Every structure is written in structure tokens, then in C-alpha cells.
Amino acid sequence: MGVAEPQSILSLGATLGEGPVWVARDAALWFVDIKTHRIHRYDPVQEVARGWTAPCQVGWIVPTADGKFAVGLQSGVHRFDPASSRFDLLHAPEAHLPGNRQNDACVAPDGALWFGTMDDAEVDASGHFYRVDGDGWAESGLPAISITNGPAFSPDGRILYHTDTLGKRIWRTDVAPDGSVGNTMLFARIEDDAGYPDGPTVDAEGCLWTGLFGGWAVRRYDPAGKLMREVRFPVANVTKIAFGGEDLRTAYATTARKGLDMTALTKQPLAGDLFAFDPGVAGLPGQIATI
Template identity: 85%
Template structure:
């Protein structure tokens, strides 16, 4: 696999592929299709995928310390058991915001589950970030936006990156010792015509990668927010990348067909597939959520 040569590894034709995460305990890449209500698993050794139906829009999936998974459904955070195909409700963070859904998430180095919500109509500034650990889920106090993406953590866990997708801004926030958030500064702004910043991911060198929805690319920024590299794709909507493989040196990217008309779909037959490429750098080992 040549560096910066993305190619399709799993044809799923996702309407809105999102949330890729490498799960080391079963050597597989997990991701979701939000709009199709599907959870997907890709085995790179066998080159095959498996899918499960979810009972609603599913924004993300992450491993938990009990060997199962947490998933963010529109109705709340659920525990997912792949063996049974079952979803059990754990927590409802936004019963007062029925127009919201969950959109992206990650596990912090301390095992806390961080996730964001968004207005499903993509209009109101009703998207918030939450921190969930043990049996306690709190709203972090970060400013509300229409579409949240991320968050993602620096290698030491002291910096939180989070995205205002419609505002085309990626923010950097200090994380305090007790897990609360501190000072926030602008990390990067995506220029007009380059698409919208989607899910962020941090590599082993502390650099941030972001998918560009409508931008035909993923980008890598250094810890100071300077653009280092852009990798072009044969499809327009790249949502997020995850580092996987035994050495965490393969980048997997989810993509989406959402918003593409018939002409665009004809020109982009691979839209919605899972892609892989050599990023030239390793990723960070994953964490499991303690919820």
C-alpha cells in the first residue's frame, strides 16, 4: 500500500459512515452508518465485514471494559452485545432535546467516554459535549454548536480537540486534572471551498487528522495548528479516520453518500465505502470506556 493512496477495502455504500475505531482485543475496525441504522465490523485479515441493525440512528461505537461496546443512539447511550445483537439503554443525556442525536465520541486516557450531540436538522445550536464515566454523565460546559464532531485527545490527555463543523472551526481546550475543561483557543479554521471539518483523530506524534466532508480529502495538522499534509480521495465526503492494524500504521477512513445526487453518485461509485491508506505515521493505542 503506497503512502497517501486511499483505496476501498469494504464496499458498504454507507449513507453516513462515521465513527471508525480500531478495537485491539478482536483485531477489527468497527464503525457505523448513522442514517441506515447499522453497526459494521471489518476484519482486515480475512477482508470481510459483518453488520448489525441498530434500533435508531447510531452516531458512534466504542469498546467498554466489560468486553462489550457502548453505542450512541438518538435515544441515548446503550450497551451493545454483538453476540446477541442486543442494545440495552444505559443513559439518556438529552431527554429535553428530542430533535437532537448523538454524532461522534472517543475514550479519554482515563477511561472516560466523551461524546457530542447535534441538531438532527442541522440548524439549531443545540449540540453539546458530555463526559461519561462510571455512572456519572455531565455536560462539559463547552459552547453549544449545531454539529459537534470529535472530541479527540492529545497523547498525554491534557488537550481536548473538538469541532464546530458548520462553523468550519476546530478548537483546542485544556483538560484539567479532575477531567473538567479549561481555556479554549482556536486550533484551525477550514477555508471556504475546502469542505467541512468532520471527525478529528490524533496520531502518535500529537498531530491532528480531520476528515473533510465535501472536501475530497483528509488533512493532518501539527500540534500548533499548522497544515502539514492533505491526502486526496476519489470521493467527496470523508468523515473520519482511525489508525489500525497490529502496528497502528494503517489509516481507515469512513465516507458518506449523504447529500450526493444521482449524477454525483455515478461519478463517485465508491462513495460510502470504507477506505484504507498508509499515513506514514502510527496512531495511538485505543482505550476502553469505564462505564
């Protein structure tokens, strides 16, 4: 099955584009630029983009059941209302770790929000995964690492995929109905010359896609961790994909200029843009966080 070449659909020059999520009620893609504190919305039908400025670094955005959004700011999980541009603090699990920030998130099939944190200096193993639901937040119980990415869930919600970016490893962990984690095993290891595994996403066939920061590509792995496909990009830092469009058969990819010097940027004029391509498979319907 062929895969179309990725095309830039929105020129942004994002420093660290991340966290794309398709919001069906809005028929739009939402994503962030962490380092410039920006939240973006892109309407692919009208080809119109809009942006909001967050109070500090913003790692992710997901829709909530009240018609608004939850966002991961460096200061904690906030409720975000695009109509008023207001941010209201909900949870601050790492107020004692000012050097940490939030980095990636997803909504489980049961509506619980899962997110990860990281050392903003990318040195200390101070990043954790958390779960948030109507009862509040709790640490996941997964080991602390420097840069967390993900998590992402299997279609049935029983497997949690989570990434140790600096360790170049993607792990899979069993998850019980109450959200507690169980057995963990290595899912995939990225080779030394292939970049760093970034945000993971699961498609309708249960296969996992991961962006490769510094790897010029996204990859698709089957549920057993076997590499199935690699889609090459004209930019080095591909951070994460999201499936969108009415049929969820368009893959949108965020990218980043972070870490590229002027020589690299001259060779990669599209670095930091939003891309789209035909992945040859549908994605899963987006979940709404019930927090």
C-alpha cells in the same frame, strides 16, 4: 514522507459512514452508518465484514471494559452486546431534545467516554459535548453548537480537540485531571472552498487528522495547528479516520453518500465505501471506556 493513495477496501455505499475505531482485542475495525442504523465490523486479515441493525440512528461505537461496547443511539448511550444483538440504555442526557442525535465520540486516556450531540436537522445550536465515567454523565461546559464532531485527545490527555462543523473551526481546550475544561483557543479554520471539518483523530506524534466532508480529503495538522499534509480521496465526503492494524500504521477512513445527487454519485461510484491508506505515521493505542 510519502503517503499512499487511499483504496476502497469494503464496498458499502454507506449513507453516512462514521465513527471508525480499531478494537485491538478483536483485531477489527468497528464503525457505523448513522442514517441506515447499522453497526459494522470489518476484519482486515480475513477481509470479512459483519453488520448489526440498531433501533434508531447510531452515531458512534467504542469498546468497554466488560468486553462489550457503548454506542450512541439517538435515544441515548446504550450498552451493546454483539453476541446477543441487545441494546441496553445507560444514559439519556437529552431525552428532552427529541430533535437531537449523537454524532461522534472518543475515549480519553483515563477511560472516560466523551461524546457530542447535534441537531438532526442541522439548524439549531442544540448540540453539546458530554463526559461519562463511573459516576455518571455530565455536560462538558463547552458552548452549544449545531453540529459537534469529535472530540479527540492529545496523547497526554491534557488537550481536548473539538469541532464546530458548520462553523468550519476546530478548537483546542485544556482539560484538568478531573475532566473539567479550561482555556479554549482556535486550533484551525477550514477555508471556504475546502469542505467541512468532520471527525478528528490524533496520531502517535500528537498531530491531528480531520476528515473533510465535501472536501475530497483528510488533513493532518501539527500540535500548533499548522497544516502539514493533505491526502486526497476519489470521493467528496470523507468523515473520519482511525489508525489500525497490528502496528497501528494503517489509516482506515469512512465516507458518505449523504447529500450527493445521482449526477454526483455517477462520478463517485466509491462514495460510502470504507477506505485504507498508509499515513506514514502510527496511531495511538485505542482506549477502553470504563463506564
